Amino acid sequence: MVSEVSKVLMVLVIILLAFSTALACVGTDQAVFADFGAALKSLSQLMLNLDPPVFDLSSQAAAIFLVAFVLVSVIGVLNILIAQLNETYDRLSDLTRGYATLHRAQIAVELESYLSVRYRKTVWDSLHLDEPLEFEGGYKGPSGGIQALEPVSVILHPKYIPDRSIWCKGDASPQLPWPETDNKTVDGVLAGESDNQEA
Incomplete structure (x- = not known):
């Protein structure tokens, strides 16, 4: 100014x-x-x-x-x-809005400092932040978060776009090629899994 x-x-x-x-x-x-x-x-x-x-x-x-x-x-x-x-x-x-969020975070940290260490440890353990998040069945992702599942009403909405992230399981190695993608929809993936279970 x-x-x-x-x-x-x-x-x-x-x-x-x-x-x-x-x-x-x-x-x-x-x-x-x-x-x-x-x-x-x-x-x-x-x-x-x-x-x-x-x-x-x-x-x-x-x-x-x-x-x-x-x-x-x-x-x-x-x-x-x-x-x-x-x-x-x-x-x-x-x-x-950003300044307000920073101010709220500052107040939360200041109020948290008044709590006892034992109570803070209890709250921390109840959040399970040290456990990895589950992205897919059998695939554990990084830790340090709280998982929030999408409601079925959102998934069944006609304008819903499935997750475009491709998760490659296993260890990362420069010698291993990327897996081939087949742009399947959610229904196609579920149908393929049911065929594998029947076989």
């Missing part, structure tokens, strides 16, 4: 210097635009609304430059600042 504000302030300074130079070069006979320093001071007071001087412009070019400066500095650049701050807010609001 600080970088966005600094960019807008830099643009405002460039615009202020450019219009001060232009108004000083126009050559009006007023004291407010007599030279570069006076023009810079007058435009700064106008932009910040700090006791702005009274402009009695006899030159049409100076009046055009002054109106253009007011439009660009007050309306244009401030709208750019508002848009940048809004974009920063949107970007940060997308991360609020």
Whole structure:
């Protein structure tokens, strides 16, 4: 957020210097635009609304430059600042869910530290996190998780897509080729297993 504000302030300074130079070069006979320093001071007071001087412009070019400066500095650049701050807010609001999750985890860890070691060990043992998860019948996967089975209503849904992961049982060896895949559906695999059992 600080970088966005600094960019807008830099643009405002460039615009202020450019219009001060232009108004000083126009050559009006007023004291407010007599030279570069006076023009810079007058435009700064106008932009910040700090006791702005009274402009009695006899030159049409100076009046055009002054109106253009007011439009660009007050309306244009401030709208750019508002848009940048809004974009920063949107970007940060997308991360609020992650920040909330981290905060909840921090609270959970802090509350867990108040429990006794014996009670924590009982909870740990009840979760069976040291036992490997079963992916298929007879195939044990990695440990450290809690298995959640899909309900039958999800599996029987017409838009259900079976698991595309191919589990290769046995030890991994660079000399052994990958098993050939046969893109069977769940029903085809179950039918093949029933044929093998009948034989």
